[in-house]
Amino acid sequence: MSTFVKKMKNMENPFKFGTIVQEEFFTDRKEEIGKIQQILESKNHLILISPRRFGKSSLIHKATKIIGRPTIYVDLQLVTDIDDFASQLLKKLFVIYKWERIKQAVKSFRIIPTISIHPGNNTVEVTFNAANDVFICLEDVLNLIEKLGQKGERPIVVIDEFQEIRNIGKQIEKKLRSVLQVHQSVNYVFLGSAESMMREIFEKKKSPFYHFGLLMPLPKIPYDDFFDFLNKRFRKIIKNSKETAERILAFTGCHPYYTQQLAFHIWMGIENKSFTGNYIEHAITEMIMLHDNDYERLWNTIRQTDKKILIALSQQNLRALNLPASTLYSGLKRLSEQGYVIKETTFEMDDPFFKHWIIKRREK
Template structure:
């Protein structure tokens, strides 16, 4: 029998089924697509739950029993070489590849050239492979062709996930074309390409001129529905002899715009602060949010310090204050927030949306928000208007949803 965790609100990406909220439909759709021979592109904004969903899928019976699974996070990889080493390490260390010729050959290669690759495990005699970032440049590489080729020969089928897949577009090589040449020939292995840059993934998979055009089925992961999250949270509290008011769960949901990561982080903290038999109300939620903001004080302060130009910082403060900010270059707005002129605001917006460290996200034409809601709340607290953000959480949520998923009203012919 599984041991009950001390806290049912997980903050990592591997979550036991019993504490995984919802996503039943998405799980079924993705498994169905894979079972029917399709590759999948899984997209969502940041912190919604892509990586956790992938690990959840790995734990489902069909996948657990029918597939070898391999998960590779490409965040931080910068070149084809980084990809190659990371993929090779993952594959050679995967339990299903342990006693294989591929692995033995690699160990022979390493011994042959006598380089230091870290420790040899005294129990198994196996060499522990270096993790990405610490890889010596001389590490022998099994050609990609052979690595992918190995996957085609395994008895069980394989499910390989490349998370943050859009990262390959930053490599100096034409990595998409290189990968396509291998992947398109594969039958025994299916792929999930996952990532948080919707526009880049759309460009990669929906653009006729791109190597991955139409190669995969698309799944857009939305926020968990409020009702489903409410049920989940109440049930988690109940299992431990605690309870939580509906309004309290709704405040967390609306305040964090339905984003799973900060909601779970807050619930984890609230749960830890609640005694058995007690009921959580809104005041405890606010207390927990403050505790979390305290814990992030140093990192948010340093994020702010990285922004050198005062104009850029003022633009950021302006967006934080407005929440959903538009008309940033209108003279009233610029005057109110001490912004110099329209072109310096435009430059600030470009700097704040840097692909490598996006602090601001464009929500719609001329409309911007701070990408990390927790950071926005922290700025609000520094400016003494956190209460206002909490009071307006409901209306902010509604406005953001409409802008994010605008209703479409196609013209209906009269007859």
């Protein structure tokens, strides 16, 4: 493929991957934003699930910003235990609400936390020195949020990576549910990646959080929108931007994270003029080489049956696989839980680069 590179004037790479994306790095999700708005403007709670890196965190940041009500966001992956959970929530309250108001409210807590301000940057540190019954710390903070909602705008509490709740404390789900279910002036949003676990928490009859809110699965970004997103940006530096967008999406299958990652590297290659000839192939090969060690290590941790399934998936030929249905099913389930496989319309590999690594390896 020959590329005509337009004159470039120190243009910033318009692609971003790995962290939460907003503004010009964010595309589409109009339908989802509308639906989230509708749910959070009602008295209901929301459960947003998808495989990792599909854009849940980015989407909820965008939606809550549009809604504009006080939003308290906590990522459970970064929370170590129950009192840490309570501390992080309270810390956010100090940022959102008037300092004096929260300070006053904290005086009636059953366990009084230590609050200090970092003089350098004015950030707040909150620590609960709870010896045993740590759950009451969390309960007091959550009830304070409800109270704040009764007196003003209804706050939105977003708990990201909620499936981690099980690592934070024993039996916490039950206690948490009993506190949250009486709240009338807060909307709760639960985000989660380990899809099967999230479904277990919210869809199993015996689970304390059974049907606690509306479950919304987040799909990949629609082809046409992602195409426009890529085309508009590549158009600024190359002539065959349409073909480039097409080929990127053919490779990544519209996976939000991998699409941005590949686009980022292609842009960088064009900018540095480091690619000759087929620059898309070149970028892909480079990325696979970069991760060769990781993929090899991963591959060696996978059991034999699962390797067979991954090979079949990489060849898009699951049907030809000669495995008993139950073995195939439990393998796919395991691989999904580990994040290697995702289910869209059919089962597919999550990481297109890993998929290509497998294909290339077997060609050798």
